[in-house]
Amino acid sequence: xxxxxxxxxxxxxxxxxxxxxxxxxxxxxxxxxxxxxxxxxxxxxxxxxxxxxxxxxxxxxxxxxxxxxxxxxxxxxxxxxxxxxxxxxxxxxxxxxxxxxxxxxxxxxxxxxxxxxxxxxxxxxxxxxxxxxxxxxxxxxxxxxxxxxxxxxxxxxxxxxxxxxxxxxxxxxxxxxxxxxxxxxxxxxxxxxxxxxxxxxxxxxxxxxxxxxxxxxxxxxxxxxxxxxxxxxxxxxxxxxxxxxxxxxxxxxxxxxxxxxxxxxxxxxxxxxxxxxxxxxxxxxxxxxxxxxxxxxxxxxxxxxxxxxxxxxxxxxxxxxxxxxxxxxxxxxxxxxxxxxxxxxxxxxxxxxxxxxxxxxxxxxxxxxxxxxxxxxxxxxxxxxxxxxxxxxxxxxxxxxxxxxxxxxxxxxxxxxxxxxxxxxxxxxxxxxxxxxxxxxxxxxxxxxxxxxxxxxxxxxxxxxxxxxxxxx
Numbered sequence: 001x002x003x004x005x006x007x008x009x010x011x012x013x014x015x016x017x018x019x020x021x022x023x024x025x026x027x028x029x030x031x032x033x034x035x036x037x038x039x040x041x042x043x044x045x046x047x048x049x050x051x052x053x054x055x056x057x058x059x060x061x062x063x064x065x066x067x068x069x070x071x072x073x074x075x076x077x078x079x080x081x082x083x084x085x086x087x088x089x090x091x092x093x094x095x096x097x098x099x100x101x102x103x104x105x106x107x108x109x110x111x112x113x114x115x116x117x118x119x120x121x122x123x124x125x126x127x128x129x130x131x132x133x134x135x136x137x138x139x140x141x142x143x144x145x146x147x148x149x150x151x152x153x154x155x156x157x158x159x160x161x162x163x164x165x166x167x168x169x170x171x172x173x174x175x176x177x178x179x180x181x182x183x184x185x186x187x188x189x190x191x192x193x194x195x196x197x198x199x200x201x202x203x204x205x206x207x208x209x210x211x212x213x214x215x216x217x218x219x220x221x222x223x224x225x226x227x228x229x230x231x232x233x234x235x236x237x238x239x240x241x242x243x244x245x246x247x248x249x250x251x252x253x254x255x256x257x258x259x260x261x262x263x264x265x266x267x268x269x270x271x272x273x274x275x276x277x278x279x280x281x282x283x284x285x286x287x288x289x290x291x292x293x294x295x296x297x298x299x300x301x302x303x304x305x306x307x308x309x310x311x312x313x314x315x316x317x318x319x320x321x322x323x324x325x326x327x328x329x330x331x332x333x334x335x336x337x338x339x340x341x342x343x344x345x346x347x348x349x350x351x352x353x354x355x356x357x358x359x360x361x362x363x364x365x366x367x368x369x370x371x372x373x374x375x376x377x378x379x380x381x382x383x384x385x386x387x388x389x390x391x392x393x394x395x396x397x398x399x400x401x402x403x404x405x406x407x408x409x410x411x412x413x414x415x416x417x418x419x420x421x422x423x424x425x426x427x428x429x430x431x432x433x434x435x436x437x438x439x440x441x442x443x444x445x446x447x448x449x450x451x452x453x454x455x456x457x458x459x460x461x462x463x464x465x466x467x468x469x470x471x472x473x
Contacts, residue, residue, distance in 0.1 A: 004055045004471075008169065009406050009418045014051070017165060018408065018416040022046055024164045025410075028157045030467065031217040038212035047154055048466035050450050051408035051416075053162045053178055054423050056470035057129070060139045061446070064127055064427045067333055068443035070326045071125050072431040074310070075146055076438070077319045078301040079119070082110060084319070085300055088309045091341045092365060096393035098271040099303060099365050105283050106296045115251040115289040119433040120194040120262065122187050122293055123302070124149035124426040124447065127333065128400040140335040140400050142424060145367065146294050146302030147269045152183030152428055153221025154467060155447045162469045178469055179446075183428040184218075186444020188225030190430035193440050194291040195231050195261045197432065203261035206253075206290070209235045210267045219266055234258075238267065238278035245284055253288035262291045269299070269367040304363045308337040308395040336398030340391040349396050350386050354379060361397045370464070374399070404453050409466045420453045423468060446470065 011017075025046045032047045033040065078084060085106070093100040125144045129137040159178050166175035191205060205226060207219065223233045236244075236255060246254050253260040263285050267273050274282070286296050300306065309315055311334045316327045338349035353360040362373040362381055373381050385391040404420040426447040432440040449465035 004405050004407070005052045006406070008052070009408070014408060014418075015416050017168065018051055018410055020168055021049075021051055021161060021165050022410060025049060025158075025161045028160050029217060030154055030157045030161060033214040033216060035214065038214045041216065044217075045412045046410075048409060048411040049158060049161065050421075050466055050468040051165065051410055053166075053469040053471035054405065054407055054421070054448060054450055055473045056423070056425065056448065057137055058472040060127075060129055060137060061425070061470055061472055063139050063333075064125070064425055064446075065443050067329045068125060068427045068429045069431075069441050070330050071144060072121060072123065072429040072441050073326065073438070074316070074319065074330060075121055075123060075144065075298060075301050076119070076431055076433060078306060078310075079121075079295065079297040081319065082106075082297070085297065085306070088306055089300065089303065091389075091392040092303070092305045094392065095390045096365050098274075099300070099305075099393070101274070101279060102296055102300055105279075105286050106300060108283065109286050109296060112287060115287065116291060116295060117289070117435060118194050118197045118291045119295060119298075120190055120291050120293040121146065121298055121429070121431045122149055122190055122264075123429045124152075125429065126424055126426045128422070128424055129402045130335070130400050131403045137403065139333050141333045142335075142400065143304070143307060144302055145426075147299045147367065148266045149426075149428065150215060150218055150266070151426075151447045151449075151467065152187050152445065153218035154215075155445065156182040156184050156221065158467050159469055162471075174471070177471060179472065181445045181469070183445030183447065184221035185225050186428060186430055186442065188222050188229070189444070190432055190440060191222070191226060191262055191264060191293065192229050192231055193432045194293070195226075197434050197439070198261035198291055200259055200261055203259040204255070205231060205233045205262045205264060206241075206255055206260045207233050207235045208241070208263060208265045208267050208285075209237060210273070211237055213266070222264075233264075238274075238281040241281035241284060242277045245281065247284065247288055251287060251289045253285065253290040260288075260290045262293060263288075264293045271366075302367075303365050304395045305365060308339055308397075310334075311337040335400060338396040340385075340394050340396060342389055342392060346391065347386075350382050350391070353396055354382055359399055361399050363395050363397055365393060407450060407468075409450065409452060411466065421450045422453060423448055423450045423470075424465065425470065 123146045126142045130140045163175040340346045362378045402422045406418045428444045448468040450468040451465040
């Protein structure tokens with residue numbers, strides 16, 4: 001892959017360019033609340049971003065887009081296959097309390113009978129570019145986020161910033177190559193379709209929000225798109241749902257006396273986000289007729305354990321029968337994934353990882369970034385876990401080794417300097433199903449996040465990666 005902006009990166013005017021870029025980012029609305037005041041918009045800051053767009057091979061960008069509708073179908077198929085979910089997660093739920101609590105709600109809802117008839121998936125499939133021995137690059141999936149997939153709003157604001165930087169440098173041809181991108185519009189389209197199919201003109205969209213939400217402007221972008229379609233959104237916490245939420249005899253959901261058509265979760269993906277009261281609220285929401293994004297089965301479909309099982313031979317064929325082209329496209333993006341369940345297979349995987357720790361990553365069943373273990377930390381964890389059943393709550397994954405490149409990561413209060421970086425590409429997917437019929441299935445945009453080489457793990461919200469744009473080459 002070409003190195004990119006080499007000559008400009010050696011320019012003594014980097015600091016002046018950074019100032020221009022930051023001012024443009026603020027003007028465009030590339031914003032976060034501050035860590036000091038996460039509940040207030042009185043003082044805000046720019047969301048960290050790269051000074052220049054990062055080079056991405058066009059062929060891999062196209063491949064990632066082309067396979068997104070396949071991943072939408074796969075997630076939807078997994079969510080409807082209760083037997084597969086139960087079998088896959090059986091060892092995990094014995095050892096991972098959070099997954100077990102989610103699974104309990106899933107079982108309760110199945111037992112009572114699912115009241116929901118319309119299903120909505122807003123997901124983001126994340127990839128890195130594996131450097132092959134011959135110097136070429138291959139697209140490899142890191143994970144798929146099926147709950148609270150973020151940065152669709154801010155990602156639609158950053159192309160203008162990078163075009164501005166390149167225009168300031170009189171690189172107008174290059175500026176024109178930066179792709180337009182508006183995931184928030186597409187995500188809102190999915191919510192709007194689900195709202196419409198729910199069929200109650202006065203019903204609202206309920207966004208489940210965190211008390212302290214730095215990333216509010218990302219969420220507002222979707223809210224504003226919905227309001228432009230005359231669909232009203234109310235923001236409430238789990239606590240509010242347990243105090244003021246109720247179901248009528250038809251299991252329609254009401255919040256403060258108003259009917260709710262769609263529940264959009266931007267909370268509820270980490271154990272720390274649940275008190276006993278919050279678990280009760282989640283159960284109430286799941287039992288309702290309202291369209292949940294995601295419903296509990298779709299959240300479970302996004303677990304690392306399910307990802308690992310999907311890579312097993314024959315599983316894709318079982319979930320997507322008679323669709324060999326789709327199976328081939330999906331499988332081409334899979335990295336090596338290994339079960340750590342008790343038994344010979346798990347023992348073998350642990351032995352391989354201990355023999356070559358630089359080639360593996362240890363992943364728990366967690367979302368939100370900053371949870372994975374690498375190198376010496378991974379070795380210590382595996383030594384501790386190898387004789388324990390607790391190991392079943394983790395999976396092992398082949399470590400992707402992308403080609404590093406230089407860029408400047410702009411962060412409030414940090415000096416402007418060129419560092420070696422790697423990128424992660426996310427593609428946003430939207431699908432809506434009514435009963436057994438898929439009525440919408442599309443890709444709606446991308447997110448490129450870039451981090452310094454020394455940071456193994458973590459997304460933008462976790463404070464490690466920064467927002468970026470692909471520059472197709």
